[in-house]
Amino acid sequence: MLIQLHQVSKTFQSNIQQVEALREVSLKVNPGEIYGIIGHSGAGKSTLIRIVNLLEKPTSGHIDINGVDLTRLSPKELREIRRSVGMIFQGFNLLKTATVEENIALPLRLTGLSHQEISQRVEKYLAVVGLTDKKQAYPAQLSGGQKQRVAIARALSHEPKILLSDEATSALDPETTESILDLLLSINREFGITILLITHEMNVIQRICDRVAVMEHGSIVEEGSLLEVFSDPRHPTTKKFINSQFPQSALSLLSVDEQDGQPVLELSFVGAVTDQPILAEVSKQFQVSPNILSGNIVPLKNAHYGKLIVQLLGDREETAKAVAYIKSTGVKVEELKGGEAHASLL
Incomplete structure (x- = not known):
């Protein structure tokens, strides 16, 4: 499923000032690839990823998924297309008083699926993320990595074509981060799901992404395949991210x-x-x-x-x-x- 943003801008208005979170951003995510967006805090990454499924509406510009302009859809049509877009968050967003099974099943009930179909999907995607034995556990009984796996299973249970990842590993320790990145790679390869992720961690980009965009002050300052960007970085921000993976000058x-x-x-x-x-x-x-x-x-x-x-x-x-x-x-x-x-x- 193809994602395209055309000259997307977003301005937030407060009583004190206007803040330009995005400035004429254009990008294209190809079907089946893992596309990473990296930038420092305040670069506009989170606003951008929330605009992809119109959780945040752009001030100007268009968002196309498979050639359909989301900004022109009715609320009902938008709800339909959102079913093909899953999302995972840094904070997991799990219901504390619900079991792992219930956290996955509750959103599915709202879509009108049968009890049997819901049970089958819960079992299937808990197996995918390796948490079949945690079905009756509560979030408080899980580690951070296990909570994120539940969140991923919940997103996958809707069987989306696109998975959006909003800093999904930034709250995790390095070892757990590696296991989550391995899981995302496996999901991409096994199910062919297109993954668009944002991060401020260069190791996430280099580990799983096919292409990368670098953001600064609401704009994309550099974009290309992972090898292109690493081998010939042009923008100072890109160079800083890459150099962070190497020892300081000797x-x-x-x-x-x-x-x-x-x-x-x-x-x-x-x-x-x-x-x-x-x-x-x-x-x-x-x-x-x-x-x-x-x-x-x-x-x-x-x-x-x-x-x-x-x-x-x-x-x-x-x-x-x-x-x-x-x-x-x-x-x-x-x-x-x-x-x-x-x-x-x-």
């Missing part, structure tokens, strides 16, 4: 005497090139000694992305050859610091 580890005019390079690896022994080849083919100062490799959904801070020790001619070789392998090279003798290497 330049401070080098004294002035140690630098001695030798270039310090940031090498960015993406995809298959991360598995190649490039620096080993450099030391074999050229009279250069790579001095690795820091680095890290982070897993993406279908690939890996890595960064190394490297000082190349050698004369100007050999160093230039080594840099040219590294770039020829597909590694992105950026000179962070170096002496005058190496100023024109890149």
Whole structure:
């Protein structure tokens, strides 16, 4: 099921001032993909995801689901299309006085399903989220991760084509977050459900998303496939999110005497090139000694992305050859610091 937003803006009016939460946002989510929107607090993410199913009405612009403009629907027509859109929240939104079974069943009763069909769906989706044995438990008896699994089962029980995730893992510890992300991946693959999620956590984006949009001050400042955005970030906010996954610059580890005019390079690896022994080849083919100062490799959904801070020790001619070789392998090279003798290497 295709989601499209066309020039969507949202302004909130108070007695004191107007707040532009969204500014002419346009995006397209393809059927069956996991699309992530990342931004800092106040960027407009939550407003945007609530606009997708018209929980929040836009000030201007259009929201299309499978070619149907939601802003033109009657209340009855909107209720019908909302049945194809499930939503999970950071705060779980479970009824404290209802059991796990009742939390899933109650919304289904409102849709007019038979008792047998409701029972079948409760059993089915509790099995999907791995909580069959918790059917008679109350929310207070569950961990945070289990509560979120119940919320996911409740959303899935309506058998939606789209699942909206509003910071669904931000209240969870890292280990539980990983298990919820694995569950979302499994749901996407098994049922073909399109997932649109918002988060402020880069590890969520890199772990499960196919494409990503970066938001700031109510606008999308960068968008693309996960590999595109990681390998060639353009906007400063995007770069900050990506750099948060890597150690701080190691330049401070080098004294002035140690630098001695030798270039310090940031090498960015993406995809298959991360598995190649490039620096080993450099030391074999050229009279250069790579001095690795820091680095890290982070897993993406279908690939890996890595960064190394490297000082190349050698004369100007050999160093230039080594840099040219590294770039020829597909590694992105950026000179962070170096002496005058190496100023024109890149």
